[in-house]
Amino acid sequence: MRNGYLYGLFDFPMTRIQDELITSIQSALLNLFQIENADVVLQETKKEFEGTFTFVVFPFTKQAGMAPPQIAQKIGEYVLENLHGISKFQVVQGFLNFSLADIIWAEALISLQNDPKPYHLASKNEKILIEYSSPNTNKPLHLGHLRNNFLGFSVAQILQAGGYEVIKTNLVNDRGIHICKSMLAYQKMGQGETPSTSGIKGDHLVGKYYVAFDKAYKAEMEVLIAQGVDPEKAKSQAPIMMEAQAMLLAWEQGDAEVIRLWEMMNEWVLSGFEKSYAQMGVRFDKIYRESNTYLLGKKIVDEGLQSGTFFKKEDQSVWINLEAEGLDEKLVLRKDGTSVYITQDMGTAQLKFEDFGAKKSVYVVGNEQDYHFEVLFHILKKLQKPYSFGNYHLSYGMVDLPSGKMKSREGTVVDADDLMAEMVQTARERTTELGKIEGFSAAELDALFNQLGLGALKYFLLKVDPKKRMLFNPLESIDFQGNTGPFVQYTHARICSMIRKAKEQAIDFQLENMNETELIASEQELIYLLGMYKARIEEAAAQYSPAVITQYAYDVAKQFNKLYNEVSILNEENAIKRNIRLTLADLTGKTIREAFELLGIQSPERM
């Protein structure tokens, strides 16, 4: 049960009444029961009871020396008499429920409408850098990457709305042994095919050879094992693996032919990724490439060696001892002098700081790398880097299939491009079936199907708490009804339609003389929710969680639809009531649009 504390809006009437209510209850406890400095916390009143704020009196029974309902009754009477904004109270066991006076609701609505900066928190005057996506250039993107990209983009949007200056970065892992694997397989089996000769999107073409390498590698291992070689040794002794390692060394030494192959294949992959990113709707301020940062990483290793933070073993490999931190020894440079994953991360961290000077840095990377980031952050601290204290690993859960984890090498993945295309196609079918698309041009229809399909997909992936692993069943299509993106989009379109009609009828829905107007519960609840917007942004930013926003957007849409079905809005005969409702509808539509903006989801005006 949340405590229901609204904030964010300066002088928001509901925030004020909430504070006043707390003070009044404290005063009641003092005057009636001689309880000093009571820690009074209010909660939202549960839906099935009348009221807005609830005070739980159980904790005070001993001190008050009275049964809970009697305490509640006495406090209720005291507050009712002393606080104008409270219109009534009800006691249910030890729960004291307060209802707010109509004037408070009226003031709250007016305040919402007049807020000059309704959808952003005050600037925190702080830069925060967020790294997400971070693909490997040896295979196409899959469903796991979609979660990463949507999450990273959304968290960036949320932090921005939360008052930070946000820099979005992408670290492309474009070098390393895994890249050499697809290069080598292509060299052996590619027969010169290219994206244009094969008609295969570049990233998919390269991915094909990554899978081919793994297949050949496994075959060779089997042969070795059949010859009696120890399976562990077979892993490193398979000829094709040794060739890949040789290729990596050649790459680091600048071998012209290897570099040329690498550049060509990376180009294929990256142009493929660009198309995928465009379809996802994600953007970056700066793209880093591991091939440009690993040397800086090596330099940092040298520095660390000199300062004694790192040490060298007999075989020339370089390590750090993190046993004092509760971890173990960790390799930072191979014996052959080539860099490992964490080497380049040190370089990238340094480069980012030089480029932007942000003290805070968020890494959106799956929870399978928890240990890696723990190590990295410890290393940066031991190196006494100025950017070593604001690091946060946004560790999100894997997307699992019913059969278990997705594995690129084994081909058990849901491809990102395919899935997005399927979602758009499903949107097309659903929308066509419903037949509400008269007057749309072909281009408008395509845009709509994209917005709906991607909206459904993004919402589906973002509504789950990022930290938790989630399940995707390819056999069950993602819903367009219920707690989904299209449901919220639909509510938005419905509101837009109504506002359009109001304008056509030249209705100017100004709020005047509404002070004595009694609002029904559904209207009050909607005002309450709209007043929570900034609090939710703050919460989502603090938790790095778009799920907070999806839940909020759903609550708002749900509440509006409830109101929509209960009363007439545009057709309400009482002009004051009609204007109140149109104002509410208008604010609801804008709030949904803004909230969805934070999720990277577009809100169509018609659908």
Add this chain to the structure above:
RNA sequence: GGUUCCGUAGCUCAGUUGGAUAGAGCAACUGCCUUCUAAGCAGUAGGUCUUUGGUUCGAAUCCAAACGGAAUCACCA
């Protein structure tokens, strides 16, 4: 085996400093389109919150143990 995380309705998920009869959506069933978009609304049914102990006026929530699952402990990234 060590470390970390998780176990809530048939399925997918909410449930933030402990509070009322544990909530949504999907799937099932019942109603509601001569009025503002039915991708909607209202309702029925569905639960030993994995189990057992403990703390407390009160536990899905905190503590301990057991059981079940996942990740990680690479000179892969």
